[in-house]
Amino acid sequence: xxxxxxxxxxxxxxxxxxxxxxxxxxxxxxxxxxxxxxxxxxxxxxxxxxxxxxxxxxxxxxxxxxxxxxxxxxxxxxxxxxxxxxxxxxxxxxxxxxxxxxxxxxxxxxxxxxxxxxxxxxxxxxxxxxxxxxxxxxxxxxxxxxxxxxxxxxxxxxxxx
Amino acid sequence: xxxxxxxxxxxxxxxxxxxxxxxxxxxxxxxxxxxxxxxxxxxxxxxxxxxxxxxxxxxxxxxxxxxxxxxxxxxxxxxxxxxxxxxxxxxxxxxxxxxxxxxxxxxxxxxxxxxxxxxxxxxxxxxx
Numbered sequence: 001x002x003x004x005x006x007x008x009x010x011x012x013x014x015x016x017x018x019x020x021x022x023x024x025x026x027x028x029x030x031x032x033x034x035x036x037x038x039x040x041x042x043x044x045x046x047x048x049x050x051x052x053x054x055x056x057x058x059x060x061x062x063x064x065x066x067x068x069x070x071x072x073x074x075x076x077x078x079x080x081x082x083x084x085x086x087x088x089x090x091x092x093x094x095x096x097x098x099x100x101x102x103x104x105x106x107x108x109x110x111x112x113x114x115x116x117x118x119x120x121x122x123x124x125x126x127x128x129x130x131x132x133x134x135x136x137x138x139x140x141x142x143x144x145x146x147x148x149x150x151x152x153x154x155x156x157x158x159x160x161x
Numbered sequence: 162x163x164x165x166x167x168x169x170x171x172x173x174x175x176x177x178x179x180x181x182x183x184x185x186x187x188x189x190x191x192x193x194x195x196x197x198x199x200x201x202x203x204x205x206x207x208x209x210x211x212x213x214x215x216x217x218x219x220x221x222x223x224x225x226x227x228x229x230x231x232x233x234x235x236x237x238x239x240x241x242x243x244x245x246x247x248x249x250x251x252x253x254x255x256x257x258x259x260x261x262x263x264x265x266x267x268x269x270x271x272x273x274x275x276x277x278x279x280x281x282x283x284x285x286x287x288x289x
Binding site: 043045048050067111115142155 | 240241242245246248249251252255256258259260262266268
């Protein structure tokens with residue numbers, strides 16, 4: 001029995017070590033052809049947070065509260081047909097393996113957009129957007145401890161721009 | 162009974178022949194005693210704790226997992242921007258992209274609301 005428990009624990013450790021996440025997906029596809037990739041690290045977010053005035057544009061949209069709570073941003077935009085299917089599958093596997101909740105899904109003119117959040121009523125610990133068109137797939141993954149109120153306010157302000 | 166000298170004079174073939182002819186006497190109860198000894202040995206083996214052969218494999222698995230946990234986070238991707246202002250601009254662009262995609266969904270909702278409100282408006286007009 002002890003043997004089984006130890007082997008099971010070892011297996012769990014191994015599996016969790018190789019589980020999919022935003023970083024592993026980014027690393028897998030960021031160097032592929034026709035894939036544009038952006039990564040902003042936690043250290044860079046700390047630097048951004050030290051910029052005194054982050055208010056941008058005429059509509060006074062303030063990203064500061066959200067920016068300061070972010071710890072990682074991964075963006076992949078693929079126009080590589082061989083990568084698109086695999087990227088989409090990996091992203092979906094990552095979403096399904098976590099406790100991500102579907103925030104919204106929109107299908108319009110062949111484009112499917114899905115947004116997912118991870119967290120609770122007050123805090124968003126992760127946000128994933130997966131947009132798939134015929135020849136293009138966009139994957140955006142945000143990690144952090146974002147106040148849900150600020151995050152939603154920011155998105156609604158941006159939408160009204 | 163042959164003397165030692167006679168035995169020494171025998172050829173190898175003759176010795177083998179003699180050995181095959183002479184059936185060695187088996188002591189009484191030897192088979193039973195052998196069986197008992199073997200059974201006792203088996204019992205003793207079963208009672209003795211066996212060296213756990215799985216321990217090296219489990220240790221290897223745990224070591225591999227620990228190494229993966231320690232090494233993988235260090236091999237993180239490189240920051241795309243060195244300048245925080247450029248990084249900030251990219252973050253804003255990302256939020257704009259998210260909002261644009263969300264707008265698509267909101268437009269569909271607005272259209273649906275409009276369509277869903279049509280029967281209600283028609284009924285209102287009829288009542289007036």
